[in-house]
């Protein structure tokens with residue numbers, strides 16, 4: 001049985017099939033990338049997996065657990081965490097507080113009460129601070145803990161977002177264009193951090209346009225076009241796939 005499996009997943013908006021009958025599996029402790037042109041359905045696929053959108057049909061299974069009918073916080077509680085294509089750090093909060101919000105899905109008082117500053121126990125908060133600082137340290141940003149999150153350099157904000165997603169100790173991490181807007185050096189750094197996440201035993205699903213990053217760190221690549229899976233293979237095979245080159249990679253990469 002696969003560690004993670006998506007089976008016949010579909011979702012339409014009006015007449016548009018944003019995700020159409022997509023099936024794949026992910027092996028534990030690997031990086032699988034999902035690539036494809038803008039509008040191919042990559043973010044929608046992540047929204048379906050993480051419970052932000054209900055699927056029209058299909059199933060999502062993590063180990064033995066069915067996820068497709070659960071709410072986002074239940075799915076997070078079962079070990080699936082994500083980042084967003086557009087950075088979503090909270091204004092007026094420090095980097096540490098932003099990371100702590102990620103940790104709240106694992107706390108008794110829960111994500112929402114954390115967000116709304118409803119009371120949770122002091123012992124629980126102390127543990128959350130400690131855990132969150134540990135995650136920040138893991139990503140080399142512990143020294144930024146007390147900085148206002150949205151005033152950090154963009155590349156640093158992206159790492160804070162990564163730390164927040166890791167704070168709930170996921171088994172499966174979904175990253176939606178983590179290198180978007182990063183320069184070459186920051187992108188290479190992001191690649192190292194993703195490998196570090198995998199080395200920690202977390203399985204990664206990556207949506208990314210930066211092909212050098214994707215080809216360097218992926219164990220397998222799935223290609224979406226107009227909501228449909230058109231290829232799924234090793235990085236080397238994907239780079240040589242004529243259909244993939246035609247719809248996405250283009251002549252430069254051929």
Ligand SMILES: Nc1ncnc2c1ncn2[C@@H]1O[C@H](COP(=O)(O)OP(=O)(O)O)[C@@H](O)[C@H]1O
Pocket residue numbers: 013016018036037038039040041042043044045
């Ligand atoms: N909430 C939504 N409502 C209506 N259409 C949507 C919504 N989300 C995505 N779409 C449409 O679904 C298609 C796939 O979008 P998306 O998943 O964002 O693609 P990608 O992430 O691959 O660029 C696009 O045509 C997009 O306009």
Ligand SMILES: [Mg+2]
Pocket residue numbers: 042043044085
């Ligand atoms: Mg997208």
